[in-house]
Amino acid sequence: MDKLREKNLELLKKCSPKIFDKIKDFDTKDPVIEIFNNNLFCKRGGVLLHSKYNPVKESSNQVEAFLLKNNESKEIIVYGAALFYHIFQFIERDITTHIIISDLELFNESLSHIDLKTIVEKSKLYLHNEDFTELKGLPIFEHKVSIKVDNEKYEQFKLRLTLRKDSLKKYKILLVGPVYGGSLPIFYYCKSALEKLGHNLITLDNSIHKKSYDSISKTSENPYYQKKVMPEFVNILAEQVLITALEERVDIVLGIAQSPMTVNILERLKNSNIVTAFWFVEDFRTLEYWKGIAHKFDNFFTIQKEPFFSELKSLGAKNVHYLPMAADPEIHKTIEVDKEEIKRYGSTLSFIGAGYYNRRRFFTTLMDQDFKIWGDGWGNGSVLKPHFQENQRRVSSEECVKIFNSSKINLNLHSSSYTEGVNPTGDFVNPRTFEIAATGRVQFVDERSLLGELFDKDEIITFKDEESLKALIDQFKNNEEKFHLISKKSKKRVLKDHTYINRMREMISIIEATSETLQSKNSVVGNREALITGALEKGENELADFYRSVKGENVEVADIENYLSGKKVSDYSETDKILKIMTDFYQFAKRKNIV
Structure with a gap:
């Protein structure tokens, strides 16, 4: 590892741990950064990210035009780091920058070319799909070429910028x-x-x-x-x-x-x-x-x-x-299994799922293993028949968890109807990946293009073909503890980021943010600060306290409904009763299509 990259990684580890975790094991396969006239330049998607001849002047002009338009803002969002020319311009002008890293591969390569010390000290770095609640309302400097290269990520970022951490209204x-x-x-x-x-x-x-x-x-x-x-x-x-x-x-x-x-x-x-x-x-x-x-x-x-x-x-x-799949921690969890359950469900290697073409072909290479195959659709004439369990019946969710917890290695091969084994272009991540991970048991899963967005490399164990899988099995037999440590990390990640509560919270927030119909139902009572001032002027301290508890610029009917839902009617104060009348009238008016 070169010294500059090593220095930058240390900085990121302290100041941007999420990004550090993403890139610490990155390999720069095909370098794209070049040098011309002592300036760094590169192309992404066939387009130059900055001027090849005078990137500093170009970036300075872009930044001046942006600041002129945004009233000399002192705190901004920068979408697209590219090669940081524009970001250094903002820092030189003493402007607080929140930098959205849209191209991790390029960012990773830039660590060997650009000293990030000033950037890390005076800015904050984010991945494009984080929670941006704290950044709402800040002006956005858009690095146009970065957006052009991957507009999908930019659209995802813009949507996440509008989302609340949780929906105010319960629908x-x-x-x-x-x-x-x-x-x-x-x-x-x-x-x-x-x-x-x-x-x-x-x-x-x-x-x-x-x-x-x-x-x-x-x-x-x-x-x-x-x-x-x-x-x-x-x-x-x-x-x-x-x-x-x-x-x-x-x-x-x-x-x-x-x-x-x-x-x-x-x-x-x-x-x-x-x-x-x-x-x-x-x-x-x-x-x-x-x-x-x-x-x-x-x-x-x-x-x-x-x-x-x-x-x-x-x-x-x-x-x-x-919206990727997830696990339910109340179902998919570590459980104790007794001797009879281990005898019935346990094995060195297990698989649960239907008999897709690629699985029927791939698993013939594992017939020398202590290998149990659970699930239906495998056919009766297969050479794998000795490994089929309980007449190929479908297995319930509860039994799946017993199998996960009884098996030494849980094999997870994504389905394919047309490849011989691991699908080289496979993208989606199946539910089983999250379910096994949530139990904290060892899982070997085939490589998927979207898996790296969901788990870091030290949180998941992957194979790409029969040979790499067999190598993993041999390594497991020689060092089980190493794989158990990875499985613990995998479980921790699922419980933090990949539960159905996470998914439903995000889904409802997105539906709310994109729906004019729902937004029209979330009637605004008034500006929060103005309501607080008005309540205090009238001596309504309890009402002012309620308004202060609301997060956001405005107070909505949904805020009042959620506030009252946490109280018993018998415990209502006079202020609570007035608020209840307000919400009841609003709901009546909504039913009559008055509002």
Whole structure:
């Protein structure tokens, strides 16, 4: 390691630990920074980030124009560090800068070329997807080329800048689940999380219709009748969504993948001013039903990014957001397993999941291992048959946790219908990754392009092919403690960042930030400071104290409702009673469409 990079890493470790953790093990595979006339320059996406000939003058002019436009601001956000020319200009003018690092690979390489001491001492560095609550209202200097290179990250940053840490209002939400399938447990995890967040939740658990679905499927093997009858069944379930939403006067209808949501129903919900959202927890390349409905939702959440985002937007989908999978710590946790459970569920190596093509091929290389395979869809003629458990039955979420805790190594190979083993272009991270991690047990997972955004390298153990997996298994047998330490870090990360409560909090905040319908319902009572002054002038000290407790520039009806929800009616003060009358009148006026 060169001395400048080493020095910069030490600075980052002290002042920007999140960024340090991200780049400490980065490899600079293909250097892009060059030197011309003693100036650093580079291209990203085929475009120069700064002038090749006089980057200092160029940056000075850009900064002067920005400050002129923003009334000589003394604290700003800078989006896009590039090679820091513009940032040094701000620092020279004694301006506090909050720097959003949009290109980690370039930032990592720049550590060997640029001394960050002044920057780290006088600025604060952020990743593009952090919580930016404290930065709201600050002017933004946009490094145009950085944005052009990766506009998706910039749009994500702008959205996060508008989000609250938690929604002020507790919404009335209709959560719609699928009839069956892998997304059904996720429906239950979302239900639990939304309830814990305090929202008024109504659920449609369509798993009660599974027998009817199976009966209709078996009515005839004729494809014509299947295509005719099944859509009618789905339409009936979708009508139930509409009826429930209207009768319950919900604010939001949230569908989980495979839930019965039709174009007709979505249009009618929109006409009724009900906000709709969908969490597509599927591989868009495998299941393509999104093509017919995604553009009708107000918000469409995915577990993949590009090229999925571009395809969705080309169909007319407007608010498209990446929302990765998660774990439920109340279900996915470390548990004690007795001898009988270890005998039944335990093995050196275990796998839970359906028999996709790549798994059937890949696992033949592990037949010499103490290896148990759980799950269905593996077929009866496979050479892997000795490893199949309990007649290939589906395994419940509770049993999955017992298997995780009973196994020495939990193998996690993402599904693919067309590759021989590890998918070299695999992107989404499956639920199993988070679920195993949450138990604190050892997991070996195949490499995924989006995995590095979710776990640091020392928090997850990955393999890229049969050889690297076998090498990991041999290393585990020789040094189990090393892998247990990594698994503990993995668990800590999941509990901090990757629970369904995290996901639902973020989802509702995004829906709230992007919905004019919801924003219009969050009626503003008045400016917080003005209300405090007015209350004090009238001697209403209790009311002034309430206004002070509100976070944000304005006091909204939702603030009052949340404040009162924490009190018993019998304990209401005179001020509380007046506030309750205000909220009741507002809700009455809303029902009558007066406000």
